[in-house]
Amino acid sequence: MIKLHKVSKSFSQFQAIKSISLTINKGEIYGIIGTSGAGKSTLLRLMNLLEVPNEGDVEVNGQQLTKLTSKSLRQARQSIGMIFQHFNLVANKTVYDNVAVSLELAKIPKQERKNRVIECLQFVGLEKLLDKYPAELSGGQKQRVAIARALANRPEVLLCDEPTSSLDPNTTAEILGVLENVNKSLGVTIVIVSHEMEVIKSICNRVTVMADGEIHDTVCIEPAGIANISNSPNWFVEQLVKGGE
Amino acid sequence: MPAVLVQYEAEIWKAIIETFAMVGASIAAAVLIGLPVGTLLFLCRKGKILENQMVFSVLNLVVNIIRSFPFLLLVVFLIPFTRLIIGTAIGTAAATVPLSIIAIAHYSRLVEQSLLDVPKGVMEAAISMGASVKEVIFKFLYVEARSGLVLGLTTSIISFISYSTIMGVVGGGGIGDFAIRYGYQQFKTDLMIYMIIIMVILVQIIQFTGTTVSRLIDKR
Numbered sequence: 001m002i003k004l005h006k007v008s009k010s011f012s013q014f015q016a017i018k019s020i021s022l023t024i025n026k027g028e029i030y031g032i033i034g035t036s037g038a039g040k041s042t043l044l045r046l047m048n049l050l051e052v053p054n055e056g057d058v059e060v061n062g063q064q065l066t067k068l069t070s071k072s073l074r075q076a077r078q079s080i081g082m083i084f085q086h087f088n089l090v091a092n093k094t095v096y097d098n099v100a101v102s103l104e105l106a107k108i109p110k111q112e113r114k115n116r117v118i119e120c121l122q123f124v125g126l127e128k129l130l131d132k133y134p135a136e137l138s139g140g141q142k143q144r145v146a147i148a149r150a151l152a153n154r155p156e157v158l159l160c161d162e163p164t165s166s167l168d169p170n171t172t173a174e175i176l177g178v179l180e181n182v183n184k185s186l187g188v189t190i191v192i193v194s195h196e197m198e199v200i201k202s203i204c205n206r207v208t209v210m211a212d213g214e215i216h217d218t219v220c221i222e223p224a225g226i227a228n229i230s231n232s233p234n235w236f237v238e239q240l241v242k243g244g245e
Numbered sequence: 246m247p248a249v250l251v252q253y254e255a256e257i258w259k260a261i262i263e264t265f266a267m268v269g270a271s272i273a274a275a276v277l278i279g280l281p282v283g284t285l286l287f288l289c290r291k292g293k294i295l296e297n298q299m300v301f302s303v304l305n306l307v308v309n310i311i312r313s314f315p316f317l318l319l320v321v322f323l324i325p326f327t328r329l330i331i332g333t334a335i336g337t338a339a340a341t342v343p344l345s346i347i348a349i350a351h352y353s354r355l356v357e358q359s360l361l362d363v364p365k366g367v368m369e370a371a372i373s374m375g376a377s378v379k380e381v382i383f384k385f386l387y388v389e390a391r392s393g394l395v396l397g398l399t400t401s402i403i404s405f406i407s408y409s410t411i412m413g414v415v416g417g418g419g420i421g422d423f424a425i426r427y428g429y430q431q432f433k434t435d436l437m438i439y440m441i442i443i444m445v446i447l448v449q450i451i452q453f454t455g456t457t458v459s460r461l462i463d464k465r
Contacts, residue, residue, distance in 0.1 A: 001427070034356055048373055050369060050372060073375075074375040074376070074377060077372075077373060077375035078374065078375040080451075082370070082373040082374075083360060084366055084370065086364075086366050088364070088366035088367050088370035089367075089370075090367055090370075090385060090387050090388055090389055091367075091389060091460070091464060091465040092389055092391060092392075092463070092464045092465060093388060101374070101384055102374045103387075104384065105375055105376050105380055105384070106375070110366060126299050133464040135465060147368075149374075150369075153374075199438065203432075205265060238306070238385075
């Protein structure tokens, strides 16, 4: 599904990615973990050419993105969804319009657009909030809108750049549940970049550990499942006391 | 109504219409040319989607040069150019040329500033969804920056009114010119004060409208 072939990327003097090759298979939930500055976000951003590699090839859905014209690249990007740590919604557009804009970009006729927007918002459980603006939503709801927006054009791949890093543990579990559902019921290949071990362990099948712009190791794991975190204050107390043992 | 206003009513209306014509032309130039120029200034910056050092430096320099002129000097300096375009350098129509040029330089800078306030991530999201440059501008940048663009235009319009008051030097007329010729040069101080009051009211209305519109369209 995604093939990187000897890609490297430098920012002025700093070499962020040093000749990395990797393959991500269809249907996987693939994790990329590492410390800050290890190059994991850059690696993810190479997969839709948000960062253009200095060397090497990027192949997604059987298309060599690095060889496409800018017009075909834009089309290819419509089947590569992406979500971000800070959601990156358009604050002056309603929930509905935030999702609809990705369909507009794909030149979907207005009638079809409406049905698809509702469908996507239902999938993430926000169909009741379509008239709200992002400022009126919680962090978890904003990320759900971003997921709906990324899914609108029925992508083959969903790239997630620290999708839960600005969310609390409860909301993190909620969003991971949505992502797992995206993978299981829609068959979308997911790549998650995170520095949170819990997040990676809970839903990934295969994980690459990055260090200094290189792949340190890649391991297959059995997803541990999403930790059940309770909302109750007693749960917090239990966790605190347990930690003292 | 005070007798002096009744006496000069026709001239005052003429002056108001001249001011509206000059400011209107400035607004049109600001929106039709200043907005694209400001957008280009923003998009050609380092790291932006049309990154182009050459275009950015040239535009930046030109905008700076125009804005460094004391406006009175700019008007005089542009006389040959005005004559080339309008056919004469005297009159209200001729006055719109230097006004439009300062309007473009003034507003383009404010547009650039408003666009710089749009979070970088919003543009990245747009690009990741496959938006073209045109779509990034109209479906994302302007939508996100709209309240800043309106406030910037409000500030600009008020400056244009101020600039228009000196257009008497090239026979442009307007409220400011009327206040100088009758109020100051003919010692009709009361008439001058009435003209100032008209300007104050005008500016208040514009600022109030601009602030209100910008607040209503800001959902951030």
